[in-house]
Amino acid sequence: MVAKLTKGFWPKTANIILRNRILIIFLIVGFTIFMAMQWQYMRFSSSQTNLLPDDHPVNQEYQDFLSKFGEEGNAVVFAIRDSALFNPVNFNRWNKLSKQLAAFPEVDFVLSTDNLQELIKDNEKQEFKMRPLITGELNSQKEIDSVTNHLFNNLPFYENLLYNKESKTIRTIVNLDKDIVNTSVRKDFILQDLNTLVTNFEKETNLDVHISGMPYVRTMNSQNIIDEIGKFILAALGVTSLIFFFFFRSIRATVISMCVVIIGVMWAFGLLGLLQYEITVLTALIPPLIIVIGIPNCIFLINKYQQEVKKHGNQALSLQRVISKIGNATLMTNITTASGFATFIITDSKLLKEFGIVASINIIGIFVLSLLIIPIAYSFMPLPKTKHLKHLNKKWIDAFVSWMERIVRHRRISVYIVSIALLVISIIGIYQIKISGSPIEDMPKNAEFFHDIRFFEKEFKGIMPVEIVVDTKTPKGVLKPATLKRMNQLGEVIEDIPELSSPVSVVNLVKYSKQAFYNGLPKYYQLPTSQENTFIMDVARKSSNNSDLLKTFVDSTGQTARITTFMRDVNTTRMEQIEERLTEHISKIFPAERYNVYMTGSALLFLKGTKYLVKNLIMSLALAIGLIALFMAYLFRSFRMIIISLIPNLLPLVITAGIMGFVGVPIKPSTILVFSIAFGISVDDTIHFLAKYRQELTANNWRIEKSVYNALRETGVSMFYTSIVLFFGFSVFVISNFGGTVALGSLVSATLLLAMLANLILLPSLLLSLEKSIANKQTLKKPQIDILPQDENNN
Numbered sequence: 001m002v003a004k005l006t007k008g009f010w011p012k013t014a015n016i017i018l019r020n021r022i023l024i025i026f027l028i029v030g031f032t033i034f035m036a037m038q039w040q041y042m043r044f045s046s047s048q049t050n051l052l053p054d055d056h057p058v059n060q061e062y063q064d065f066l067s068k069f070g071e072e073g074n075a076v077v078f079a080i081r082d083s084a085l086f087n088p089v090n091f092n093r094w095n096k097l098s099k100q101l102a103a104f105p106e107v108d109f110v111l112s113t114d115n116l117q118e119l120i121k122d123n124e125k126q127e128f129k130m131r132p133l134i135t136g137e138l139n140s141q142k143e144i145d146s147v148t149n150h151l152f153n154n155l156p157f158y159e160n161l162l163y164n165k166e167s168k169t170i171r172t173i174v175n176l177d178k179d180i181v182n183t184s185v186r187k188d189f190i191l192q193d194l195n196t197l198v199t200n201f202e203k204e205t206n207l208d209v210h211i212s213g214m215p216y217v218r219t220m221n222s223q224n225i226i227d228e229i230g231k232f233i234l235a236a237l238g239v240t241s242l243i244f245f246f247f248f249r250s251i252r253a254t255v256i257s258m259c260v261v262i263i264g265v266m267w268a269f270g271l272l273g274l275l276q277y278e279i280t281v282l283t284a285l286i287p288p289l290i291i292v293i294g295i296p297n298c299i300f301l302i303n304k305y306q307q308e309v310k311k312h313g314n315q316a317l318s319l320q321r322v323i324s325k326i327g328n329a330t331l332m333t334n335i336t337t338a339s340g341f342a343t344f345i346i347t348d349s350k351l352l353k354e355f356g357i358v359a360s361i362n363i364i365g366i367f368v369l370s371l372l373i374i375p376i377a378y379s380f381m382p383l384p385k386t387k388h389l390k391h392l393n394k395k396w397i398d399a400f401v402s403w404m405e406r407i408v409r410h411r412r413i414s415v416y417i418v419s420i421a422l423l424v425i426s427i428i429g430i431y432q433i434k435i436s437g438s439p440i441e442d443m444p445k446n447a448e449f450f451h452d453i454r455f456f457e458k459e460f461k462g463i464m465p466v467e468i469v470v471d472t473k474t475p476k477g478v479l480k481p482a483t484l485k486r487m488n489q490l491g492e493v494i495e496d497i498p499e500l501s502s503p504v505s506v507v508n509l510v511k512y513s514k515q516a517f518y519n520g521l522p523k524y525y526q527l528p529t530s531q532e533n534t535f536i537m538d539v540a541r542k543s544s545n546n547s548d549l550l551k552t553f554v555d556s557t558g559q560t561a562r563i564t565t566f567m568r569d570v571n572t573t574r575m576e577q578i579e580e581r582l583t584e585h586i587s588k589i590f591p592a593e594r595y596n597v598y599m600t601g602s603a604l605l606f607l608k609g610t611k612y613l614v615k616n617l618i619m620s621l622a623l624a625i626g627l628i629a630l631f632m633a634y635l636f637r638s639f640r641m642i643i644i645s646l647i648p649n650l651l652p653l654v655i656t657a658g659i660m661g662f663v664g665v666p667i668k669p670s671t672i673l674v675f676s677i678a679f680g681i682s683v684d685d686t687i688h689f690l691a692k693y694r695q696e697l698t699a700n701n702w703r704i705e706k707s708v709y710n711a712l713r714e715t716g717v718s719m720f721y722t723s724i725v726l727f728f729g730f731s732v733f734v735i736s737n738f739g740g741t742v743a744l745g746s747l748v749s750a751t752l753l754l755a756m757l758a759n760l761i762l763l764p765s766l767l768l769s770l771e772k773s774i775a776n777k778q779t780l781k782k783p784q785i786d787i788l789p790q791d792e793n794n795n
Contacts, residue, residue, distance in 0.1 A: 344359075
């Protein structure tokens with residue numbers, strides 16, 4: 001049935017392409033110009049990656065928190081740990097830096113030693129008021145010592161917020177306007193204005209300023225992604241062109257192939273602009289991926305053209321056969337590769353969905369470009385010279401193919417034993433794999449901003465916010481003594497967890513109010529007793545400044561409060577333990593009938609998002625395997641052939657997963673992609689081999705051995721070439737500064753190399769062992785499908 005429907009399609013396609021060469025060239029040029037015009041709409045991601053769908057309960061809680069308290073990750077923090085800061089010149093310059101930052105419209109407010117306010121009690125008016133810690137420049141060392149001693153010893157409210165008492169580290173907190181936090185304005189402000197101010201400060205004072213905070217980290221991380229796009233594209237072009245030239249020894253063939261993939265990259269950028277998708281750490285990989293995936297198409301087409309030229313020397317017939325014989329198989333391989341990426345579309349993650357859409361469309365696009373440009377380009381050129389065809393007779397390639405043939409012919413049992421042993425060992429390794437939910441883990445370890453993250457983890461226990469929202473279910477219920485006492489209890493639990501910073505909440509403000517009530521004595525920094533609460537809160541209610549402070553910690557109705565803490569970069573298991581411990585204490589401290597308490601924040605959101613994503617990606621991988629199995633069933637009409645074709649492609653995935661377990665590479669968004677990508681690409685070799693094998697069966701009266709070895713000799717060279725290109729092509733990602741991209745590149749490269757060996761050794765062995773009964777049946781019955789059209793030579 002399929003044979004009838006497809007009969008004559010590819011020869012007709014070849015005629016259309018070769019007869020309309022000029023028109024097709026103009027169409028390609030026109031469409032490329034159109035796609036280049038879409039580059040202006042490309043946008044780089046400015047917002048924090050949200051791996052959860054909008055309707056997920058955890059995401060809804062986070063959005064509810066943002067609606068009540070505003071953006072949680074809008075603080076940029078600066079810190080200095082150096083005794084030289086505490087001299088008049090440097091200290092005044094530090095305060096001047098705070099004033100300069102506060103003058104920018106992108107900044108909401110700055111909290112620093114320059115504008116620090118001390119809460120005091122006005123005995124005459126019986127109210128609290130704010131008094132500046134510093135009223136002007138400090139001109140002597142004595143004045144500075146007095147201010148810093150007062151700050152470190154008498155203002156515990158600011159401890160671990162603005163200073164570390166033990167190391168004498170001083171911090172400044174700059175809160176950005178929440179309306180610009182997730183826009184390109186934030187990026188421009190940080191990269192241009194903020195960094196310039198800090199650089200000038202460091203030059204003038206010789207002090208080292210540490211900078212962090214989620215807006216700063218996201219900006220610097222995004223800039224690293226932008227910087228790496230060009231590096232990846234150049235590296236991919238350089239590596240693939242060198243390997244291509246090494247194999248073919250033809251500048252002409254290399255230039256044609258480079259033109260194909262460069263146009264493909266232009267289309268990829270154009271599609272990102274046309275769809276107005278943001279360029280993220282994933283979509284940034286698409287242009288070099290197109291280069292790496294596009295080159296094998298060029299290898300198969302050019303290799304076939306040169307084989308045909310060597311055989312009969314007729315250019316027109318050679319070009320006709322390139323399209324009619326390789327076109328269908330190449331289409332099938334590109335469809336399977338695109339299917340591997342397209343399965344990401346079914347996930348609920350916007351990040352993965354966009355990656356899947358753009359990647360799968362561009363893979364089909366690069367196939368179309370290869371099929372059109374290569375035959376058309378060669379049609380305008382003279383026939384390849386003898387020296388350009390020498391690579392078809394390379395002795396080392398023949399030796400490699402002969403080695404594989406000997407293994408398949410004489411060592412099949414050994415092949416099965418080794419395969420089973422690797423499978424068992426890999427399964428043991430798989431049980432050792434861990435899941436990682438850290439947003440910091442994949443960031444460039446040698447970047448200055450990453451070292452600053454570690455600095456703030458040491459000095460202030462991290463930068464990743466964890467928020468606990470306490471809904472009292474009654475207006476003004478937050479300031480009730482019972483609620484404050486419960487929040488204080490939870491704060492003590494947080495204090496006992498070494499990976500969490502000291503919590504900040506309305507409790508701190510109430511404690512500060514009591515200290516102020518007792519004339520600022522530090523020993524009174526504690527919650528008021530039930531007797532003290534009445535008159536202290538009465539004074540607080542009369543204080544207008546106090547209501548301004550409350551806005552940070554309590555919503556406008558007084559019903560909901562937040563407890564903010566920061567988490568170190570910890571592994572997923574420890575993060576889950578911390579979450580479980582907090583949840584357990586929350587349920588004990590806050591009765592469910594009186595309070596609605598939940599945890600949220602960037603750190604928790606990323607953990608939940610990672611676990612959700614891993615679950616979705618496992619489903620997408622299963623779907624990819626299912627789709628390709630159906631695809632094989634459609635092509636070969638044989639359940640046994642489906643099994644035979646899947647085993648050589650699944651075994652490398654299992655081995656790679658086992659390696660990850662043994663060497664400690666965790667499952668995370670970047671590494672889980674390996675399996676779908678590698679599976680979609682490795683199946684290409686299977687299709688090429690089985691296509692040729694089926695063709696040989698028909699030509700050789702269903703003699704299995706002869707057909708298998710002929711197919712191995714015919715397709716082995718092209719499969720070896722393409723696998724080597726893919727191996728080194730994906731290896732360029734190891735030059736990345738991002739741990740996830742390095743892991744992706746190295747794991748995909750290793751998997752594809754394993755898949756090549758499996759398809760060239762295990763697949764023929766399985767065919768020889770398992771296909772005998774099929775061959776016996778087919779001697780009486782013609783095959784239902786021919787994947788590749790045949791010619792009189794059956795090649």
